Amino acid sequence: QVQLVQxxxxxxxxxxxxxxxxxxxxxxxxxxxxxxVRQAPGQGLEWMGRINPNSGGTNYAQxxxxxxxxxxxxxxxxxxxxxxxxxxxxxxxxxCARARGFDYGDxxxxxxxxxxxxxxx
Amino acid sequence: xIVMTQSPDSLAVSLxxxxxxxxxxxxxxxxSSNNKNYxxxxxQKPGQPPKxxxxxxxxxxxxxxxxxxxxxxGTDFTLTISSLQAEDLAVYYCQQYYSFPxxxxxxxKLEIK
Numbered sequence: 133q134v135q136l137v138q139x140x141x142x143x144x145x146x147x148x149x150x151x152x153x154x155x156x157x158x159x160x161x162x163x164x165x166x167x168x169v170r171q172a173p174g175q176g177l178e179w180m181g182r183i184n185p186n187s188g189g190t191n192y193a194q195x196x197x198x199x200x201x202x203x204x205x206x207x208x209x210x211x212x213x214x215x216x217x218x219x220x221x222x223x224x225x226x227x228c229a230r231a232r233g234f235d236y237g238d239x240x241x242x243x244x245x246x247x248x249x250x251x252x253x
Numbered sequence: 254x255i256v257m258t259q260s261p262d263s264l265a266v267s268l269x270x271x272x273x274x275x276x277x278x279x280x281x282x283x284x285s286s287n288n289k290n291y292x293x294x295x296x297q298k299p300g301q302p303p304k305x306x307x308x309x310x311x312x313x314x315x316x317x318x319x320x321x322x323x324x325x326x327g328t329d330f331t332l333t334i335s336s337l338q339a340e341d342l343a344v345y346y347c348q349q350y351y352s353f354p355x356x357x358x359x360x361x362k363l364e365i366k
Contacts, residue, residue, distance in 0.1 A: 167355075177295075177303065177346055179355040193354035194254075227302055237309065238350045239293040243302035 134158040136228050136244035143250045149216040152247045154228030161209035162186040165231040167240055168202060168213045170224040178224075182231070182238070183211060218251045225249075255279050255349050259358035265366040266337050274361045276330040276347035283327050284351065291351035294323055294332050297360075298343045306332070306345075339365070 139153040154166065168180040181192035183202040190202050201214045211228055226247045229240040256279040266272045282291045290310035295303035305314045307323035310330055320335045334341055342365060347358040 176360045177297075177348070177357040179348070179357065181354075191353050195354070229302075232308070237291075238355075239291075239305065239308045239348070240295075240303075241305050241314070243304075246302055 134230065134242045136230060136242055138226075138228060138244040138247045141248040141250070143252065144218050146219055146251055146253055148218050148251075149214060150218060150249050151212055151214040152226050152228075152249070154211045154213075154244050156209045156211065156230070159230075161204075162206055164233055165238060166202075166204070166211045167229045167231060168200075169227045169229055169240070171227070171246075172221070172224040175224075180213070180226075185211060215249075218249075220251050223249065223251045254354055255282065255352060255356050257347055257349055257356050257358040259345075259347060259361045261361060262359065263362040263364060265364045267366045268339060269336050270366075272334040272337050272341075272363065274332040274345050274363075276325075276332070276358050278328045278330075278349055281327045282349045282351035290326050290330070291349055292325070292330050293348045293350060295346045295348065296341075296343045297346065303346065337363075 135157045137155045142150050144150050162185045165182045167182040170178050180196050183190045185204045199216050204211045228244040230242040231238050232241050258277045260275045292310040294307040296306050297303040306317050311323040322333045324331050342363055344360045344362045346360050
């Protein structure tokens with residue numbers, strides 16, 4: 133079965149960077165886009181971007197351009213999302229989420245458990 | 254960016270009642286070449302990640318009870334629950350995946366009356 137297991141909670145100071153990992157299992161890692169979505173406490177969902185694990189190609193929301201980097205390591209079926217120049221309003225749960233398939237639509241079907249990133253001085 | 258606007262923001266409903274949540278996009282998410290609406294619905298319960306309910310606006314994901322239905326086209330979409338059950342209490346989100354950035358509605362919180 134498809135599983136996405138994310139790294140543990142992080143506490144960072146303003147201005148620092150955070151790198152969240154998402155280890156995939158139960159399917160061919162390179163066959164499906166991986167998206168990243170965040171959710172601030174008590175707030176709604178915000179799409180950050182996606183990565184093609186096969187090519188490494190990325191699409192980022194303009195809001196995060198220059199601060200976010202999505203990468204992958206195909207040898208260990210793991211995707212990463214790094215966010216730099218952290219601010220207090222980056223405090224959120226960050227989710228990795230796998231799409232249906234390259235030829236079947238880019239909506240998300242499977243979600244990781246989420247990683248809480250807290251930015252506080 | 255395509256702005257997704259849901260209504261209402263919250264809704265108090267009695268068990269067994271019919272419920273409707275609306276989602277409006279600031280531009281059409283209907284792709285003319287395949288006649289598909291690039292619109293998904295998700296359900297999120299407290300402390301859990303979202304769960305996919307519908308894709309292509311009206312295609313029910315496997316395992317989703319048939320009391321849920323999705324409809325609409327172009328810019329106006331609806332999620333309907335025909336008979337509310339206690340386990341349906343959650344926040345519901347629509348999302349367009351027509352163009353980057355993929356945007357979500359602000360969410361609709363369903364509560365018991």
